[in-house]
Structure formats: structure tokens, C-alpha cells
Amino acid sequence: MRYKFEEIVDKYYEDVYRFVFMMVKNRDDADDITQETFLKVRRYLWKFKGNSSVLTWIYRIATNEVKKSFKKNNRSLKLAKITNTEENGPYDDLKDAMEKLDRESYEILFLKYFKNMSEKEIAFIVNVPEGTVKSRLFNAKKKLKEIIKSE
Secondary structure, rough: OOOOHHHHHHHHHHHHHHHHHHHOHHHHHHHHHHHHHHHHHHHHHHHHOOOOOOOHHHHHHHHHHHHHHHHHOOOOOOOOOOOOOOOOOOOOOHHHHOOOHHHHHHHHHHHHOOOOOOHHHHHHOOOOOOHHHHHHHHHHHHHHHHHHHHH
């Protein structure tokens, strides 16, 4: 199937921007990284073979661009707060606990439960085997439970 770049941008730009913003917590950085991501999408779209969804492929590019940006700027990757539209909503304790997780655990839980991605899609995005994703999910859930119990 042939994809048109303009259609991909129209369909996925906002979602990718939100995904990037969740990792960088800065609008300017999120704008720059999202634009850089779509420049790469445009440049390499012809190489996309359809082994995953287009969005999963774009998330992988975005994840790599975020990592590259932080490495270039010698900054550690700090996690964005998960926001909820309701003040003192039912997920406040979960949000607080998630923010105490290490980056790897946060990322894997975020992709699984906030982006509803399969282990296979997550493996593609973070560039690890599917078994590693399953193991990281198990460990991340365990860490999250410990954090919630200790509060």
C-alpha cells in the first residue's frame, strides 16, 4: 500500500506531538522533535514495508529523535506528568505513582496502557525483542504496585 506523506501528517501529527510532549515536557522541544520526526518520515517513507502500522513506525522514529535530542543536549530524559482534565480525578494516585517510575518502566507502561499498543508494537518502537517487552511490563507493573503500596 502506498502512503501519501500529506495524509500521514494530517492523520498522525497531533498524536505524535502529544507522544513526544509526554516525554520532553517542553512545547518548543516537542515541536522541534515532532518536525524532525516527520522530516525523517518524509525522507524514508519509501522504505516503509508495512511490517507494522504506520503510527507504530512513526513512534519508533519519534522515540529515537527524543533520545537523540537529549543526548545532543546532555540532558536526562525526565518524564512528563500524565494529565487528566478533572482536578483530583480518580487517577491522581496512579499518575503520582507513575511519575516515580524510572524512564524505561514509565515508557513501557505508557505505550501499553495509555496508547493501547501490543507487546509486538512496543518491541518495534523501543527496539527490543518482544520477550524483553513482556519482562519489562511485568517488572514495571511490579514496581508500580510497590510504589502504590508504600504511599
